[in-house]
Amino acid sequence: MSSGQADGLSSIPSATGGIARLACARLCEFGKDAGAILAQVGATPEQAYDDSRRLEVPKQIKILDRAAEELGDELLGFHLGLNFDLREIGLVYHVIASSERLADALRNAERYSGIMNEGVRLHFRQDDHTAAIALDYVNVDRHSDRHQIEFWLVTLMRICRQVTDGRLAPRHLRVRHSRDATPAEFKTFFGTDVEFGAGADEVVLPARIARCRLSGVTII
Numbered sequence: 001m002s003s004g005q006a007d008g009l010s011s012i013p014s015a016t017g018g019i020a021r022l023a024c025a026r027l028c029e030f031g032k033d034a035g036a037i038l039a040q041v042g043a044t045p046e047q048a049y050d051d052s053r054r055l056e057v058p059k060q061i062k063i064l065d066r067a068a069e070e071l072g073d074e075l076l077g078f079h080l081g082l083n084f085d086l087r088e089i090g091l092v093y094h095v096i097a098s099s100e101r102l103a104d105a106l107r108n109a110e111r112y113s114g115i116m117n118e119g120v121r122l123h124f125r126q127d128d129h130t131a132a133i134a135l136d137y138v139n140v141d142r143h144s145d146r147h148q149i150e151f152w153l154v155t156l157m158r159i160c161r162q163v164t165d166g167r168l169a170p171r172h173l174r175v176r177h178s179r180d181a182t183p184a185e186f187k188t189f190f191g192t193d194v195e196f197g198a199g200a201d202e203v204v205l206p207a208r209i210a211r212c213r214l215s216g217v218t219i220i
Contacts, residue, residue, distance in 0.1 A: 013118035013139050017055035018088055019151050020048050022080045023067040030071060037066040057119035057140050057148075064147035075183060077147030081154030082189070086162065089155070092116055102164055103210040106133055109159075120152065130171060131210035134202040142201075146177050149201055156203060157190060163214045167191070170205055174198035 020043070024034040038048050041062040047055045048063070068076035087093050092112050099105035106124040113122035119140035125132050133156055135149060142149075153173070161168055169191030178197040186194050 011139075013057045014054035015057050015060050015117040015119065016051065016115075017047060017053065017060060018051070018116075019077070019080060019148060020055055020060045020063045021051070022084055023064050023076065024048050026076070026080065027067055027070060032067075032070050034067075037063060037070060040066055057117060058144065061140075061145045061148055064145075064151075068147055075150070075185060077150035078154055078183075078185065078189075080147075081151040081158070086155070086159060089116060093159075096159060096163060097214070099163075099214060101210070102160060102212050102214065103131060105159075105163060105214060106131070106210070120148070122156075126207060126210055129207050130204050131207050132202050132204045134200055136201075142176055149175065149177070153201070153203065154189065160205070160209075164209070164212045166212075168205065168209055170203045172202075172204040174200050174202050174204075176201050 024038070027034040027037065034048070035045060038045060041059050043055065043059045043063060047053050047059070064077060068074065073079060092109055092115065095108040095112055096105040099108055103124070103126055106122075110122045110124045113120065119138055121136050121138055123134045123136060125134070135152055137145070153175070157170070171192075172195065173190055173192055174195045175198055179194075182194045182196070
């Protein structure tokens with residue numbers, strides 16, 4: 001099945017629900033009723049708060065949408081990705097941190113990305129000039145999502161910067177969904193303009209960055 005398309009014959013992809021838990025925590029922080037939003041999308045408190053339970057990816061996307069509306073935060077996914085403890089991504093964190101070079105780390109992340117979220121698959125490619133990290137949706141309608149993908153793009157950049165101990169900026173950053181303009185916060189964080197309404201969700205780095213040895217610093 002091609003990415004970004006729904007397949008009625010396939011089971012609904014699930015995720016660990018970590019992003020939904022962050023959204024619920026943000027709602028509670030601002031005195032909002034997270035339980036009401038969970039009920040609206042057909043999710044149970046156990047699915048949203050118990051990290052041993054999987055959450056259907058479409059429900060996670062809806063939780064983020066409803067939370068963004070309730071909080072009046074058009075950049076909720078971006079904001080959620082900025083400050084959470086990166087160690088919460090679990091196994092993917094460990095395989096990245098144990099790699100020798102950034103390219104190795106990203107190939108390992110590609111191998112294990114489905115564990116975190118069955119609806120989003122990471123793909124890494126490299127040539128003499130660039131290294132690209134692409135995110136493809138599997139059995140999930142890509143056009144239904146904005147906040148989850150922006151969360152993952154922020155998270156990828158944070159990981160790359162932590163393990164290389166550098167303030168690296170992508171050569172290009174492309175996102176499938178549209179925005180009227182690149183928000184100032186995006187420019188500040190990513191260090192480049194974002195091409196919205198593009199044909200892919202991907203971060204493109206100079207190839208020399210991918211060849212960097214990992215710094216060995218702790219990801220926090």
